[in-house]
């Protein structure tokens with residue numbers, strides 16, 4: 001059974017269909033890359049999965065159960081977390097404090113169990129030596145690491161990543177990928193990214209969206225070689 005799925009899901013803003021009749025299935029432990037041109041509806045689809053937005057029509061299913069009307073906090077408890085396109089950190093809190101909040105309130109941990117898990121998350125995300133630093137003083141790569149750390153701190157079974165590699169240099173993307181590969185075991189991932197090199201080796205499957213609709217969905221190499229992708233996404 002799929003860990004997370006959308007059934008014929010749409011979201012309109014006025015007359016614009018940001019997402020239109022999308023069926024998407026995510027199996028436990030699977031990593032899917034979600035690509036498409038600007039405005040394709042990728043971020044909106046992630047927001048529908050997390051409960052940040054309600055669909056105009058269609059359903060969201062988790063473990064086969066209808067969670068369409070479950071609010072954001074309840075979906076975090078059910079095991080969904082997201083790293084946002086624009087990192088949303090508490091800039092005056094330390095790195096450790098930022099990670100603590102989802103460990104306490106998302107994963108429901110307290111005491112030693114919370115401390116140990118926070119240490120582990122900081123280690124996995126490569127932030128252990130900056131744990132006491134103010135989040136607002138971090139550079140872009142470390143802000144992206146922190147965004148990932150905060151998402152994983154709630155112990156999600158499904159991790160949704162929105163352009164966590166955008167704006168980074170190639171060596172920086174390589175180090176963000178290392179973090180994601182450490183977070184990957186026993187976790188399903190949907191990773192929105194424009195950069196093929198980032199997704200390669202992490203995502204075995206690629207979904208392509210354009211103008212709100214799902215155009216392609218298949219194995220990485222097959223989708224990457226397809227003419228539909230070349231013409232819609234690459235604009236050739």
Ligand SMILES: Nc1ncnc2c1ncn2[C@@H]1O[C@H](COP(=O)(O)OP(=O)(O)OP(=O)(O)O)[C@@H](O)[C@H]1O
Pocket residue numbers: 013016017018036037038039040041042043044045
């Ligand atoms: N809150 C909103 N109000 C009105 N229109 C919106 C809103 N959010 C998204 N849209 C519109 O929905 C469409 C899809 O936007 P979305 O942000 O999901 O695209 P995207 O694929 O994530 O693009 P990008 O690659 O630029 O991040 C766009 O036409 C956008 O202008």
Ligand SMILES: [Mg+2]
Pocket residue numbers: 042043044085162
């Ligand atoms: Mg987006």
